[in-house]
Amino acid sequence: MSDDGQRRPHIRLAAENDRKSVDKARAKYEIEWPLRKLAANIMRVSRGAGEPYSVIQQCIDVVKGAQSFCDKCGDWPDDIEVREALDFHDPRLRDYTLPNDERSSAIEDIVEGALRLAAGRLLRQDLQERHGEKDLLEGVRRLEHYHAELRAKWDAERKAARAKPAPRSKKLIRKPKL
Known part of the structure; x- marks a missing residue:
């Protein structure tokens, strides 16, 4: 400490998050991960894979996470937190500063359609099943269109490369010795 009576500055640490928001973030994780594991396993089990023996325990884990x-x-x-936990979409497709990736967007549509079709089939909801099939096929059509455009571009580049004459190398002509 200095002798002139001045006090040293007091250093304070300002936390951006209060205790309540830290607890909420931790609690959100405790429900989010079990919910994702359950959803993924149910999808896998419904297609003939996964761990059917784990479904009930995973349900219990979700309830424990929700209680916590x-x-x-x-x-x-709330519904937003549950929706965010189960959101499988590629976040890059929602970043509008990036160029649109038609291939990824079409694949997202295929996955959405397949999930809608599967959910409709599980619950015997013909309308949902038909809408899911329509969405899935539209995504497939968009993906095929993307690939056709890509093939056409490659073919045009290949034809253009073939049409150009090969560059001639300049050879020096030597004078014959006499």
């Missing part, structure tokens, strides 16, 4: 969320936050997870 409620204990820490004072309320159950």
Whole structure:
């Protein structure tokens, strides 16, 4: 400390998150991961793979996570938090500063259509099943169109490369010795 009576500056650490938001983030993780594991396993089991013996325990884990969320936050997870936990979309497709990736977008449509078709089939909902099939086939059509354009571009580049005459090398002509 200095002798002139001045005090040293007090250093403070300002936290951006208060305790409640930290608890909510932790609680959100405790529900998010079990929910994702359950959803993924159910999808796999419904197609003939996955771990059917784990489904009930995973359901219990989801309920425990939801109860923990409620204990820490004072309320159950809302529909936005559940939707975000189960969102499989590629976040790059939602970044509008990036160029549109038609191939990835078409694949997303195929996956969405397949999930809608499967859910409709599980619940015997013909309308949902038909809409899912329509969405899936539209995504396939867009993907095929993308590939056809790509093939046409490659063919044009290949034809253009063939049409150009090969560059001649300049050979020096030597004078004959006499």
